[in-house]
Amino acid sequence: MILNRQQIMEIIPHRAPFLLLDDVLELEPGKRCVAEKHVVKEDFWVPGHFPEHAVMPGVLIVEALAQAGAVAALSVPEYKGKIAFFGGIKSARFRRMVEPGDTLRLETEMTRMRGPVGVGSCKATVDGELACECEITFMIK
Template sequence: MHNEPGGSSFDIKGILKAQCNRSPMLFIDRVCECVPGQSARSEKNFTYNEWFFPTHYEDDPNVPGFVLVESLTQSFLMAFLSLPEHFGSRTSFLNIKDATFRRRVVPGDRLVIDSQIASFKRGIARGTSIGRVDGELAVSAEVTIGLPKILEQYKPKT
């Protein structure tokens, strides 16, 4: 694994260095492939030990939609937070569009997420993330994420 800025893959230690999400809100386990500034392929292994399964739902556990969307987003973050100049930066969710849920994700499933940056300008990254389980589409969304440290430069001065 390459856990440093500009790396092509990250284990959990590298992910923790690159982004600000922490347990219990960290929803990717590793980044298998990364082309900094372009794309990332990440994985999340869901086990029954996850904090949300007992209440969602005890008799029919499945991953809540917000967790799936956050998993997609965290994979997308790694596509640009892997760049040396943005490594470890804070991010802000600006928009989510066309979130689609096609398959339930349950304990024991591995969600493989492919994230692609469509544009990255002035601290705003736009793109898509698609999550699959066993090759079958489970969830997808278009996301827009901002980097506050860059966005601040473009605020009108008072």
């Protein structure tokens, strides 16, 4: 582990219950971040999605990937203290359900950066099995 939850909060503005990263495993500022989310039955979405069979909402998986991208982007000194906002989500595909007890590995790699606007290629896996892949566009303000 490179960064724990407290250190992540020093980089991105997200806070509980919406901070979806538990650890950062790899970080190349401005280029790449690999993080983890330990999915637990205490997560805020579990009681309502779905009561009989909890499944992590796909939009929250994409949000977790975006937060990993924000860690990479906002680790660059010129963006310290800023916020990365969604600009778009492209080609999101969900390949497996993510449930309490799973550890979600989140990988976001910056593929383009033009001024404060960037694009990240993202994938989320559980035990090496692809759960989600997408491309995100973001703007730093």
